[in-house]
Structure formats: C-alpha cells, structure tokens
Amino acid sequence: MTIADPRDTGVQRLPFDLARIRRDFPILKREIAPGVPLVYLDNAATSQKPVQVIAELTRFYRDHNANIHRGVHTLSVESTELYEAARAKVARFINAPKTEEIIFTRNTTESLNLVAHAWARKFLHEGDEVVISEIEHHSNIVPWQMLRDARGIVLRYIPMLPDGTLDLDAARKIIGPRTKLLSITAMSNALGTIVPLDVLVPLAKAQGAVVMVDGAQSVPHLPVDVQALDIDFLAFSAHKMLGPTGIGILWGKMALLDAMDPFLGGGDMILTVSMERSTWAEVPAKFEAGTPNVADAIAFGAAIDYLDALGMDAVREHEREITDYALRRLADVPGVSIFGPMDANLRGGVISFELEGVHPHDIGQVLDTHGVAIRTGHHCAQPVMLALNVPATARASFYLYNTTDEVDKLATSLQEVTRFFGGAR
C-alpha cells in the first residue's frame, strides 16, 4: 500500500474555467418557470451533479452491473474492481494512509452513528466525557445524547460566541483528562464557520482523546488531509460533493477500526458463520454488511475525479471569493442581517441571514418565484438557532459553479421580497 500525496494524483489539472464548469452541470440550464433560470444556492443541503457523474452511474448499470465480491463471472469481477477503485480514489482524496480505512456508508449521519455504536459503546464508560460543540448539526448531537442515556457518558459542549465562532478559551477548560472523544464539525452547516481544528485537535490529543471530525461541509469545499489534521475519524457524504445520494464515508485509523465491533450483522461482514457464532471479516468488509450501494460508490469516484481535476485549493479560492463578494453585497441590501463571521477567510460558502419583517419561510417562497433556491428553517442546528435567538434563518450556500451574477440575483430578489411584504411585521 503506497501512501499517496493528494497533490500527486496523476490527474491532469484543469484551469478553473467557470463557464466550462457550468456547462458540465445540465440542471443549471433549467428554468423554474418560463424565462426564470434556476439560481441554485442550496449547496450546503446537496450539490448538483456534473454530466461526468451522471454518465458514470448510467455506464455502470448499462455495462457492468452485478453484485460484488466472491462472484467469479466477468461482470461481478468488473463491478468489484470499479467499487474498490472508487474506495482508493476516496482514500487518496483525503490522504488516508490505507485504502482499507475507507468505509462506505449511506451518509455522514450513518458514519457518525457507526462510531457511536461500534467504537464508543465498546470503549467508553460511565463518567467518560464526549466533547462536541454548540454549532454541530443534529447528526453530531443526537447519537451522543443517545449514548449518554444508554451508557452514562457525560456530554459537553464547546459554546459558540456571538459572532458564530467557537469559544476557544472555554474549549481549553472543557477538554480535560476525562475527555475520551472530541467529535466536532470542521465547518458549520448553519453559519459556515470554519472550526480551527489546528487548535482543538492538539488540545484533545494532549489528553489522549480520540478525535472525530464531521466533514460533511468541509470535505466538499476545503482541501482535507487526515494525516496533516492528526485526527482519528472523518465522516462525510458524497451528495454534497457532486456525487450521488446514498453514499457516505467513514474514514478511521486502522488500529481503531480493527478494535471495533461490527455495526450491522449479516452478509459480507463475516469470515465464518456457524450455528453458534460468527467471526468477523477484515476491515472494511466488517463494516459493510449486506450488498452495498455499488453504483453510487462508483459514481462518487467520478465526482472525486472531477474535484481532483480542478484541485481543492482552486475550489476553495473560488468559494472564498464568491463568499467575500456575497457578504459585502448582501450587507448592502436594506433590512438584511447576516449571522456568523463576516470574514470570508473564517467561513465557507454558507451565509445565514434574516430580512427584517419577513419570516424566512416567506423569503424562500418569494425567492423561488425568481428562480433562486435557498433553504429556510433551523438547518438541523437548533442549538445554533437558540443561541442566535431566532426561530429560523434563511441560508444561501455556494459551490464551485456559482457566479457573482447569481449573488446579484439573490440580492436584487431580496429587495423584491421586502417590496412584496412591505410594512409587514
């Protein structure tokens, strides 16, 4: 097994040509109503898919489809090779030391739950502390509350400061000798806040704690290197990074994965089964019970090829520029208040905001008539809403295909929203 450098993928780098990129995404040509083109700004929820990914998915079903592993016929061998090649692409993308450390799940939520069940239930005991933060997605809160109720662990939260960043002074006090796990997002889905892992991970490591990172928002948008980060687990989803729905990734250090019990029992995850007992297959098969989502895993490989060709540094730079532009443009719209850090260097391409006198749900509804797709609600981050003292926010989120023209369209449409609900309270 070679340790790959993500900057040395053998992939031909393409210049960041926005017009060419947009042509790769058929849905961006869609009109929401006659003459009303789609402006898709809901990328933190899910990304759109390029033709390369759609074609790979179709090609698999047309030319190769078979169940994987153990089959001796040609199609099964081909399908197995394609599935395992996708695993290798994922490993290289996050600079995992071993391809076998990549486990295919359904989504980030399942990856986080896998660790809560297969690692934490085995190795954490009453009184042990799990540290998360106030800006987590519900998927990195609820599994730990369930574990707390089942096992008597203590759940502690690093608080959020009013500007949407984490209180690092508080973190230094909260992370201590009883901390056994730090499970933390790398980027808030509600506010876009980029979490300073370079500060938090060493604090946890100094206490001998295991570190899991929720990368659902960071892996699609920032260069991520699990070895440089010095973390133990990373969870993320394909569908937020040009890939299909139904594929998630759990990466973990082999020693930890080896020591863990299986998550689900069934086919593919066993070595031997007798009437009395079974023995487990090697990692990663131990965690992939049943027929996996073969086609979508393979199509995810095509998504990674696409991102690799652009380079994640270029993706990040494009999004930093567009976020910087949007922060300034939206701040000029009368009645708009933006939540979270105002420095584009401290946040990903996610902007939560409110519009004076108009409920987020009504904002989203009227924007839709202008073709502008945003998300409204609590964004599965109710503790953040509580801290901001709002019931919900409107959220625009960007990806590599978004343009400053689209930001302008959002801004002018928001003025239309104010006009529409003029005087409303």
Add this chain to the structure above:
Amino acid sequence: MSDAGLMEDLYREIILDHYRQPRNRHAVESPSCSADGSNPLCGDQVTVSVVVDGDRITEVGFSGQGCSISQASASMMTEYVRGRTVAEARAGVDAFQQMMTTGTVAGLDGFDDIDALVGVAKFPARVKCASLAWKTLEQALNEGGGVPVTTDERNHTNG
C-alpha cells in the same frame, strides 16, 4: 411561478392583511383551555387560548411567531370561532383540513376570508403552516392543553 401567480395563489391580499394586522392577537384572561403548537423545522409557533361558556366559545386569542401563512391562518381562525359553539369550531377545523387536502374552498358559514387560504393546498410545503393554528385549537378543545401539537410530519427526524 411569477410574482403575480404567487399573489393569486398563495399570498392573497386578505392573507397579507391578516398577517400585518392580526385579529385577536392578545392574551386571554382566565382561559378555559389553551394549547401550544409549533413546526420546529420552519420556526412557526402559535399558542391558542379560549374561554368556553356552556357550549359556546366566548373569547379567543393567540400569540406566536412564524411565517405569514401560519400567522394569518391563526388570525382568521380566531375570527371564525369567536362566538361559535364548540361543535361549530370543531366542524371548522375539519372543513379547514378538508380544504387543505382537496384544494376546494371550505365555504365556512359566514366567514369568507378563510377561503383565501385555499391556494395553500397547491404548496405542499406550506400546508402545515396554514394548519397549525387549527390543529392547536382542536388540541385546546380536546384536552385543555397538555401535549404540544405539530403539523410538521418530519418533526421527529433530524432533517
């Protein structure tokens, strides 16, 4: 859908009027019963309190925050039920639900404003907003409060 279409179907002027100048948005003194309702996913919240004298609702008020549809519907609901019998109020709840399901006007006796909400039926994501106050009224009448209600069917997921 164009702005004009949206005005026609969802945000009719009478709805925006109830949103901007809600009726009966006040506390009720010594309520016979009250209930809380919320749709956490979109951030709609409403509390409905009523005074029942014999079989008649003599006073009703609501408080809450949320989108124009949820708050306008609450305002209309209170106007409709004030002075009616509990049985009539329950029939109103049923008629409203029927309107949301079928997209045909409820034709509630003596109160046409509510028919303006018929267009909500074309927006599945907004039906729960419109229904919240009515479900909450029903809850108040059923149990005198107690269990908070929601019309958000995805309330129990982590979305």
